[in-house]
Structures are given as structure tokens and as C-alpha cells.
Amino acid sequence: MWRYILRRLLSGVVTIWFIATATFFAMHFVPGDPLSSERAMSPEIRKNLQIKYGLDQPLAHQYILFLRNMLHGDFGISFTQQNRRVNDIIREHFPVSALLGIVSLIIATVGAVLWGAVSAHYRRRWPDSAIMLLVIVAVSLPGFVTAALVQWLVLALNRQWGFTVLPVAGWGTWKHLLLPAWVLGLSTMAYMTRLMRASLLEVAHADYLRTARAKGLSAHRIFFRHQLRNALLPVITVLGPAIAAITTGGFVVELMFAIPGLGRYFVEAVQQLDYTVIMGTTVFYGAFLVLMVLLVDIIYGVVDPRIRVAR
Amino acid sequence: MSESASSVELSNQATAAANQLLRIDQLTVHINTPHGVVQALRGIDLQLRAGEALALVGESGSGKSITALSISGLLPESAAMVGGDIFFAQQRVNEFDQRAWNKLRGSRIGMVFQNPMSSFNPSMRVGDQIAEVLRAHRDLSKTAARLRSVQLLERMRIADAAARAHQYPFEFSGGMLQRAMIAMAVACEPQLLIADEPTTALDVTVQAEVLDLLRELRRDSGMALLLITHDLGIVAQIADRVAVMYAGQIIEQGPVGALLHAPAHPYTAALQAAAPTIAQDFLQAIPGTPPDLTNPPSGCGFYARCKHAMRICMDGAVPNFELNAQHASRCWLLHPQCKNSEPSVDV
Numbered sequence: 001m002w003r004y005i006l007r008r009l010l011s012g013v014v015t016i017w018f019i020a021t022a023t024f025f026a027m028h029f030v031p032g033d034p035l036s037s038e039r040a041m042s043p044e045i046r047k048n049l050q051i052k053y054g055l056d057q058p059l060a061h062q063y064i065l066f067l068r069n070m071l072h073g074d075f076g077i078s079f080t081q082q083n084r085r086v087n088d089i090i091r092e093h094f095p096v097s098a099l100l101g102i103v104s105l106i107i108a109t110v111g112a113v114l115w116g117a118v119s120a121h122y123r124r125r126w127p128d129s130a131i132m133l134l135v136i137v138a139v140s141l142p143g144f145v146t147a148a149l150v151q152w153l154v155l156a157l158n159r160q161w162g163f164t165v166l167p168v169a170g171w172g173t174w175k176h177l178l179l180p181a182w183v184l185g186l187s188t189m190a191y192m193t194r195l196m197r198a199s200l201l202e203v204a205h206a207d208y209l210r211t212a213r214a215k216g217l218s219a220h221r222i223f224f225r226h227q228l229r230n231a232l233l234p235v236i237t238v239l240g241p242a243i244a245a246i247t248t249g250g251f252v253v254e255l256m257f258a259i260p261g262l263g264r265y266f267v268e269a270v271q272q273l274d275y276t277v278i279m280g281t282t283v284f285y286g287a288f289l290v291l292m293v294l295l296v297d298i299i300y301g302v303v304d305p306r307i308r309v310a311r
Numbered sequence: 312m313s314e315s316a317s318s319v320e321l322s323n324q325a326t327a328a329a330n331q332l333l334r335i336d337q338l339t340v341h342i343n344t345p346h347g348v349v350q351a352l353r354g355i356d357l358q359l360r361a362g363e364a365l366a367l368v369g370e371s372g373s374g375k376s377i378t379a380l381s382i383s384g385l386l387p388e389s390a391a392m393v394g395g396d397i398f399f400a401q402q403r404v405n406e407f408d409q410r411a412w413n414k415l416r417g418s419r420i421g422m423v424f425q426n427p428m429s430s431f432n433p434s435m436r437v438g439d440q441i442a443e444v445l446r447a448h449r450d451l452s453k454t455a456a457r458l459r460s461v462q463l464l465e466r467m468r469i470a471d472a473a474a475r476a477h478q479y480p481f482e483f484s485g486g487m488l489q490r491a492m493i494a495m496a497v498a499c500e501p502q503l504l505i506a507d508e509p510t511t512a513l514d515v516t517v518q519a520e521v522l523d524l525l526r527e528l529r530r531d532s533g534m535a536l537l538l539i540t541h542d543l544g545i546v547a548q549i550a551d552r553v554a555v556m557y558a559g560q561i562i563e564q565g566p567v568g569a570l571l572h573a574p575a576h577p578y579t580a581a582l583q584a585a586a587p588t589i590a591q592d593f594l595q596a597i598p599g600t601p602p603d604l605t606n607p608p609s610g611c612g613f614y615a616r617c618k619h620a621m622r623i624c625m626d627g628a629v630p631n632f633e634l635n636a637q638h639a640s641r642c643w644l645l646h647p648q649c650k651n652s653e654p655s656v657d658v
Contacts, residue, residue: 216417
């Protein structure tokens with residue numbers, strides 16, 4: 001088990017190195033640099049700034065310098081935000097994104113198990129058809145459209161009732177969390193619902209469910225202990241991609257709901273070609289996802305004993 | 312004098328009724344398929360006394376498993392009992408609800424299925440799966456149920472039972488898992504054990520172990536056994552009586568010795584001839600295929616494949632001819648007016 005984790009971590013390091021390198025060069029091939037802005041700048045000042053930030057050095061030299069600093073866990077200072085270290089930006093804003101992501105993942109997973117179970121139970125009857133239709137709608141709508149629609153609806157509701165049922169933007173209380181978390185998790189919930197339904201129906205025909213019925217167990221126990229538990233396995237498999245979807249989806253949702261999360265800084269950094277922030281957040285998100293996928297695989301082993309021992 | 316004689320007779324009848332564990336009258340089951348309604352069972356009559364071992368024999372699709380599933384109320388959603396009655400221990404089970412079934416299944420009726428590898432929940436420890444049935448029907452604590460499940464595994468001659476109980480199904484071999492399955496089925500000491508092809512998925516040496524175990528359990532506990540198989544070798548080893556099924560009907564029923572040595576129905580004889588032996592260089596198959604049960608023939612189902620077929624065989628249902636009190640068969644050859652009444656000789 002420990003050897004397995006170690007091996008996965010080592011291959012994760014290679015993955016992160018690859019992400020970092022690809023991003024570094026892609027970023028430098030984009031026309032312009034962090035110093036180009038609307039503000040007119042005399043060539044002398046520009047030259048001095050380039051020297052100050054090391055942008056006058058050959059690209060290969062900059063790359064090696066970046067790798068060396070990264071190994072020390074130092075991503076440098078932001079180009080656009082005065083005197084803020086990238087490490088501090090991550091430290092201050094990632095917890096906001098993480099909280100949003102976790103709540104959204106919980107909403108998505110719990111919702112998917114619930115709706116999937118309802119759908120499978122009413123197979124080919126109207127509740128099933130209704131849920132499957134909503135699933136298609138939810139999967140098809142991009143996050144920013146859902147966000148705008150939900151904001152518009154809730155605003156109308158707030159105005160109608162004359163008080164703030166739920167705030168449609170901002171950050172601070174648990175009420176601020178609900179709408180963005182739901183919007184962020186919606187498409188994940190939708191495709192996991194579909195998967196859950198299919199998985200429950202497949203397990204329903206398994207021989208061991210007939211055995212469970214032949215043992216005279218209660219319907220409750222047959223469903224939870226025998227059907228649901230085994231049907232959860234494929235759903236756990238997609239938790240990795242789901243975390244990735246929620247993490248990247250967070251960039252847009254944080255912008256739409258004015259949430260001071262890391263995703264918003266990432267988007268702004270890309271727009272302004274803030275080299276250090278781009279590299280820092282990219283490497284950080286890369287490492288985060290590698291760890292999450294590893295975590296999901298470990299959870300998978302806990303739920304499915306066959307995988308645990310096979311390792 | 313005559314009064315006492317009739318009272319003796321009455322009490323004999325009473326004990327006969329009390330001894331009767333299972334009675335199936337004219338059971339008719341239809342299955343809905345995309346290709347039409349399959350008449351899977353077409354009026355089955357079957358009786359089983361307490362402690363008796365009955366083998367249900369026939370080829371795939373003859374209705375053996377559907378019979379077993381009807382007895383335990385486990386028919387698939389697409390299947391429906393459209394006629395007949397099933398009595399288990401004098402209780403009519405036709406209108407049982409889930410609660411009533413759950414009291415019966417696992418407790419008074421135990422079931423063993425064909426494929427042990429897929430019949431266990433893959434994500435639950437084997438010991439827990441046995442303990443689960445004990446907890447459902449017996450007032451046992453978790454620890455007591457776990458202890459009992461280890462004892463049951465030991466009883467099934469599984470070495471190192473305590474450690475095995477902690478393992479998952481995929482860590483077991485097929486034969487070992489089938490013995491664990493039997494442990495689970497007999498955990499609550501049922502009056503009836505239904506074993507649906509219990510050895511078909513196992514290799515021959517393991518088959519013998521499982522059969523030994525079933526015989527031993529029956530001798531010790533006195534439970535009745537309904538064994539479903541297509542292997543006449545197994546039938547000879549373990550059964551008291553045999554019922555042969557063909558195209559959704561029981562076409563011959565009798566004591567195992569009489570039925571195997573002097574089969575009355577040409578199908579039984581052909582089935583026996585088709586069983587491979589060491590001396591044979593080739594397999595002797597029964598020519599033709601069973602009839603389509605979406606549109607079963609009105610006469611004998613075996614008519615098209617039978618060497619002894621007569622014109623009357625096509626005309627309506629074949630009556631059940633009794634050779635004696637125990638042995639009966641649905642074949643016109645047994646009619647007193649039929650000269651050629653020795654079908655078993657020249658198959």
C-alpha cells in the first residue's frame with residue numbers, strides 16, 4: 001500500500017513538472033508580457049523593469065531559474081499586485097475556493113445518489129423521465145449560463161418577497177455559499193445521477209441480489225447493504241474527474257458570484273499575463289488535482305476490497 | 312371394529328398431510344418477453360414430504376429453475392403465476408406479501424444457486440454474509456451471529472474457518488464458496504433446501520465434495536431437498552425421487568431406482584442415453600430441439616423428437632398414466648391399449 005502511494009506520488013511529480021514546463025513556454029509564446037499595458041511607458045523605464053524582473057535574460061535561463069525557485073516552494077512576486085508574493089495569494093485565497101469546492105462536491109454527490117436512486121426506483125415511469133430530462137438540461141448548460149439564470153431568478157424572488165432570501169453575490173456567510181456551490185456542482189450532479197441510475201439498475205440484476213432476497217432480508221437492508229454499496233463503485237471512479245471539473249468550473253463561478261477565491265486571481269492573472277501568478281496557480285492546481293485523484297483511488301480501495309488486495 | 316379401522320385410516324391421512332412439506336397443484340407460469348408470452352410452466356403437480364430428496368431433471372429452458380423460483384416467491388418481474396397453488400407446510404403461499412415471504416425465505420426455505428462466484432456480495436466479508444441471515448431470522452447478537460457463522464463454515468469443512476470468515480468472496484475458490492453458500496442456506500436450519508444446479512459451475516472433484524456435504528447435512532438435520540440438475544449421475548447419488556421436466560411440464564415422476572432403470576417416457580430414456588459414459592467414443596444427443604413455448608403444441612411436447620410418436624400424441628394433452636402408486640408418466644405408450652409399451656429398450 002505505502003509503496004503504491006509512493007509510486008503514485010513520484011509519477012505525480014513528473015506530471016507536475018510536465019504541466020509547469022508546458023505552461024511556462026506556452027505563456028512566453030503569447031504576444032506581450034506583464035509590462036505591456038495601456039499606460040504609456042518610456043523605453044528606459046521598460047528596460048529597467050525588464051532587468052529588475054529578469055525578463056531580459058534568455059528564455060532557457062528564465063526557465064531554469066523558475067524551476068529552481070519552484071523546488072524551493074517559491075513562486076516569486078506578482079507583477080500586477082504590488083508587493084504580494086504568489087505564495088501569499090495562494091495561501092489567502094485557496095481556502096475560499098476549497099470551501100466552495102467541497103460544499104459543491106457534497107451537494108453533487110449526495111444529490112446524485114438521491115436522484116439516481118429515485119430514478120432507478122421509478123424506472124421508465126414519469127419521475128424517471130422527468131429526472132432524466134433535467135439531467136440532460138443540466139449537463140448541457142454551461143456554468144456561466146446557469147449562474148446568470150439562477151441569479152436572475154433569485155433576484156426576482158428577493159424583490160417579490162421584499163427581503164433577501166439568498167444573496168446572489170459576495171462572500172461571508174453560509175448563505176453566500178449556497179447558490180454558487182449548487183451552480184458549480186450542477187453538471188457534475190447531473191452526470192453522476194445518470195451513472196448512479198445505470199449502476200443501480202445493473203446491480204439490480206446481479207445474482208447476489210437474488211441471494212439477498214432468498215435470505216429473507218428486509219427491503220431496506222437489501223437496498224443499502226447489497227445494491228447501493230456495490231452500485232457506488234462506478235460513481236466513486238468519476239469522483240476524480242468530478243473534482244477536476246469543479247475546480248476548473250470554480251474559476252468562472254467565482255467571477256460570476258464575486259467570490260474572492262483563487263480561481264478569480266488565476267483568470268485575472270491570465271488576462272494580464274502576470275507570469276508569476278500564472279505559474280504559481282497552475283502548478284498549485286496541478287499538484288492539488290494529482291493528490292485528489294490519488295485520494296479517490298485510495299477511497300476506491302476502501303470501498304472495493306478486490307482492489308485493496310490486488311495492490 | 313370398522314369405526315376404529317376408519318379412524319386409523321384418518322390418522323394415517325392426517326400424518327400424511329402433516330408429513331407433506333410442499334404441494335404444488337397445477338402451477339402455471341407465464342413470462343413476458345419481447346418475442347411474446349412464454350408459457351414457462353404448463354400445469355405442474357409436485358409433492359415433497361418432510362425430509363425427502365426430490366430431483367428435478369430436464370434440459371435448459373424446461374422450467375426447472377422457474378419452478379424453484381415460484382416456490383420461494385423470487386420470480387422475476389417479467390414472470391407471473393397465472394394459475395395453480397403452492398402450499399408450503401399447509402400454508403398457501405400464492406398471496407404472500409413481502410413480510411410473509413421474508414419470514415419463510417432464509418429461515419424455513421434455504422436456497423443454493425448455480426454460480427457461487429456471482430451469488431455472493433463482492434464487497435462484504437463471507438462471515439458477515441452468513442451472520443446477516445442469522446441476524447435476520449434469529450434473535451442473536453452480532454458477536455453470537457459471527458461466532459455461529461464461523462461454526463457453520465467449520466461444519467462445511469472449511470479449513471481455518473475463523474480467518475476465512477474475515478475474507479471476501481473473491482479470496483475463496485469456487486468449491487469453497489459453494490460450501491459457504493450452503494452454510495448460509497442452512498444457517499437457520501430450514502425444512503427445505505432448494506439447490507439450483509449447485510455443482511454445475513464446479514469441477515468434478517469439487518462436485519463430489521459438495522454432494523457429500525449435502526447428503527451429510529440431510530442425514531443429520533432431516534431437511535427436505537429439492538435438487539435441480541440436468542446431471543443424472545448426481546440424481547442417482549442423492550435423490551429419493553425424480554421428476555423429469557420437459558417443455559414446462561412434468562412428463563415423468565417416480566422413485567429414483569425405477570425411473571433410472573426402467574424409464575417409462577421416451578424422453579427420460581433418451582436423456583439417460585445422452586448422458587456420457589467412459590465407454591462411449593461419442594456423445595449421443597437427442598435429435599431436434601424443444602418446442603417454442605410462446606406457442607406450445609397442444610399434444611405431447613416431445614412429439615417431434617420422439618421415435619415412438621403416434622398420431623394420438625398430437626391430439627390434445629396427454630393424461631398422466633400411473634404405473635403404480637409412486638411412478639407416473641405422461642405418455643400414450645402407457646395406455647393399456649398400446650401394444651408397444653416398452654420404450655426404454657430400444658432408444
